[in-house]
Amino acid sequence: MNNIRSLWAETFGTFWLVFGGCGSAVFAAAWPELGIGFAGVALAFGLTVLTMAYAVGHISGGHFNPAVTVGLWAGGRFEARNVLPYVVAQVVGAILAAFVLYWIASGKPGWDLAANGLASNGYGDHSPDKYSLAAAFATEVVLTAFFLIVIMGSTHKLAPTGAAPIAIGLALTLIHLISIPITNTSVNPARSTGPALLEGGIALAQLPLFWVAPLIGGALGGWIYRTLLCEN
Numbered sequence: 744m745n746n747i748r749s750l751w752a753e754t755f756g757t758f759w760l761v762f763g764g765c766g767s768a769v770f771a772a773a774w775p776e777l778g779i780g781f782a783g784v785a786l787a788f789g790l791t792v793l794t795m796a797y798a799v800g801h802i803s804g805g806h807f808n809p810a811v812t813v814g815l816w817a818g819g820r821f822e823a824r825n826v827l828p829y830v831v832a833q834v835v836g837a838i839l840a841a842f843v844l845y846w847i848a849s850g851k852p853g854w855d856l857a858a859n860g861l862a863s864n865g866y867g868d869h870s871p872d873k874y875s876l877a878a879a880f881a882t883e884v885v886l887t888a889f890f891l892i893v894i895m896g897s898t899h900k901l902a903p904t905g906a907a908p909i910a911i912g913l914a915l916t917l918i919h920l921i922s923i924p925i926t927n928t929s930v931n932p933a934r935s936t937g938p939a940l941l942e943g944g945i946a947l948a949q950l951p952l953f954w955v956a957p958l959i960g961g962a963l964g965g966w967i968y969r970t971l972l973c974e975n
Contacts, residue, residue, distance in 0.1 A: 746825070750832040752803035756795040757836030760807050761937050762843060764788035768862035768927075769848055784862075785919030788928070793912030800908065808931040809833055809954075810961030814891035818965030820898075833933040841937030861938035863946035864929040864953045872924040876952065879926045883956035884963065886918045887930045891964025892972070899973065929953040930960070 767787035771779045779787070796805040804821070806812045809830040815821035844861055848854050863869070866879035874882075896902060897910040915930075922928045929935045935953035939946040 749803040752799035753829055753832040754836040756799050756807040757833040757933050758840040759795050760791040761837045761840035761934050763791035765862040766844055781923045785916050788919050789912040789916030792915050793908045796908035809933055810887050810957035813958050814961030814965035817962040818895050818969040834936055837933040837937035841941050845941050860942050863938040863942050864927045864935045865949050869945045871927055874925045880956050882922050882925045884960040887957040887960025888964035890930055891961050892968050895968040930957050932957050
């Protein structure tokens with residue numbers, strides 16, 4: 744593994760995930776008559792991971808998510824010394840994407856960051872359907888854990904060759920179909936950090952949940968696959 748190239752791959756990959764996924768919510772989800780809706784946003788997030796997994800997965804492993812990095816470490820697939828550099832690269836990519844989204848969105852007359860936002864995550868009054876903190880926490884832990892199980896299973900040496908990005912992308916799409924109404928779907932602390940830093944206010948105040956819950960879920964999923972499901 745070339746560490747510098749791997750970190751660049753993680754930065755670009757996470758940028759694409761946030762720009763494509765959150766961008767679809769900001770620009771296209773509610774567009775009059777032709778809006779893609781939350782199902783379209785869910786598909787957009789899945790497509791960002793699928794495309795970047797094929798584009799740069801062979802360089803960095805295609806994590807694009809601190810919870811995935813921690814989960815792969817917990818599952819014995821990733822070295823501890825590389826966890827922090829990967830997480831930093833992912834967060835940088837997410838923040839850069841949020842800035843670009845803001846710059847483009849602010850070019851529309853009448854668009855306001857406080858009113859329209861950048862597809863940040865939340866619970867309670869900041870949840871799309873007003874779900875509680877406890878519901879948000881459980882959702883993020885469970886879905887991130889299963890995301891890691893899909894990732895580890897589809898990338899196992901005995902899994903069908905070349906199919907992993909498809910399985911992972913579809914899993915992320917399914918995750919969004921389930922949880923957009925609950926938390927606006929994180930399962931990715933970097934994805935949550937970029938928009939929250941720019942929005943500030945309640946989005947930033949609630950950000951800790953979207954680090955804690957996905958990291959717990961990622962580690963749990965990696966541990967489950969390593970100890971309960973996989974013989975080797």
